[in-house]
Amino acid sequence: MNGAAAMEKTVKLSIRNLYKIFGPDPRRALEQVRAGVDKPELWEKYRHVLGLQDINVDMKNGEITVIMGLSGSGKSTLIRHVNRLIEPTVGEIVLDGENIIEFGEARLRELRRKEMSMVFQHFALLPHKTVLDNAGTARSVRGEDRSSYEKDARGWLERVGLGGQEGQYPHQLSGGMQQRVGIARALTSNAPIMLMDEAFSALDPLIRTDMQDLLLELQTELTKTIVFISHDLDEALKLADHLVILKDGMVVQQGEPQEILLNPNDPYIVDFISDINRARVLRVRSVMDTGLDAAPAVAGTVDADATLESVIALSGGDTALSYAVKRNGTHVGYLDMKKLVRALVPTAAARDGMRNAKRRSPG
């Protein structure tokens, strides 16, 4: 993952100038927002909730876009716009060149049935249906009968590790297993887009790591376009090809996760990332030099996708060394240990007092 292949991908789904305001008269409130009123003020003075404000995000084909932010920042609201469980106040959602906001009811239903599937935080399985029937929900909603989806459903259940439990009911399974059913349900639908709203947040940490690995593993074969919501930075960094950070309904920064880590553009983000182990998350490719003409004396070779932590271990803490960087056997640059150490220093803004306003969400 993590954009190892720099190959240019096409934009599958594009959110443009999207606003969402909750309240009795969102159109009028919108004018206030456009005139510069912010979220707290909109609530104080006009009693409307600013859900989303001028969102522009491109989601590329076959990539995992992670949307992250604190509780109440509008993540769920945003992902529900993609399949129009929530209607925008204004804005466009363009899928393969078509604005789905203009779709009528029948086309929208068709879209939800064939183009998108969703995985929910609390699983949202049908309690009165067996695991197998749950996995086949999307297909049976399309009007297929069991014989036509049973093989696929069984296959995916097997794949997510639930082989042999097809006949059970959801309440007989643990949370992690239920979420596997949720994932199998999304996969059985064969839709190219998968929407996952805090799909792993309700799981305990071990199972959660398991599920993240499972998702990444599946993604290498399936290359679906995945929109993943998370309020957990470690999870976001692990999964994201493209990271979007929301605050109060606004995108504060988006881009390659490594890029955001190294160049946060907002104290809010600095605050977010100050708690993580940078050495474990940052990769060699993000801090190496590519432009050097004169090759320095190198102490060895490291992989471009190796974490800085592993390089530090390799060097034994000696900052005088340099390494040659290779990707798939070809030389791509050099890594200077001094630069590496500098990358580990939290960005300047982090010391500007934001730390004491510690506002990370639980989990």
Add this chain to the structure above:
Amino acid sequence: MATYDFIFDGLGLREWCDKDATAGPMSMADLLAQGSGKGADGGTDAGGGSSGVSLWELPFPSLDALNKACPAVARTREVTKGVESGFLDIKDSLKVVLDPVTQPLSWFLEGALYAFQTTPWFIMIPLLLAVVYFASKSFKLVGFVAFSIFFLAFIDHYNFAMQTLAIIFVCALLCVLLGVPIGIAMSRSDTLQRMTIPVLDMLQTLPPFVYLIPLIFLFSVTEPKLYGIAIILYAIVPVIRLTDLGIRLVDKEVIEAADAFGMTDRQKLYRVQIPLALPNIMAGVNQTIMMSLAMVVIASLVSAPGLGVLVLRGIRNLELGVGLIAGLGIVLLAVILDRVTKAALARVNAASAVQRNS
């Protein structure tokens, strides 16, 4: 003269008052006094009182009291008379609509009474037991029901019990057939819910006897639909309420999932909402059946056959034994119906034990 003379004198209305002083109908007090066999004189003071009364005994300025002072003011009885004549005026046009609409109810009731009574007991009893087993899958319950029915039959109450059962069968079935769709409609529209709930509240709080009054005027007492309607109006409330509640309580995230996978409204209703609301709907059906039973006894006042007739006889003729034994029969029926529907409900709950755990 009367207590409130001063008002009309003060307002200069004395002339208007005395101008068309007519006898008019009796005051409420006179009416009640007459009913209880006392002389009309006994009640007159309560209505008006002479001007010499102390402040303690100041009557409320009701219509009757004011009428005492000023005969031009209408009496309360004129209000009840007005309601009555108003009802009688629209009665005929109401009948034109209601009669044909409700006619099938008479047929159903007559048909069910005929079927329950003419089917020989040695077919009917096993059939009932089979239904009990099918609903509850419990041999213990089947045994209890068998014992109860044999007991009732042994003391020659079998026919009355079957009549009561037949009426409950038809009325409860119609309650479910009408109530569930109404409940579903209510769950979908907040406006409809707001409009329906006061009606349901009224149906539930009106004493059952009160339903009977307008119904007696509308339909002849010989028609089964008279008591059929009374029972349905009384018993339909819980199944409507609990269907509405059950559907509204369905987990929002599950509904969202249904939408996200592109279910149509119909698919959502049959695949998600009704199955998940079923425990609540069944609880409503249980209450509806119990309320039908309560009402079918009262309905014997308007010629509903069954055990209620015996209870009524017991009261009217002071035949203590007849009344009590029939009462025991009703209790047995109530226990049977309650246990069987509860057992069915428990099975539904077990099958979807479900959400709470997930």
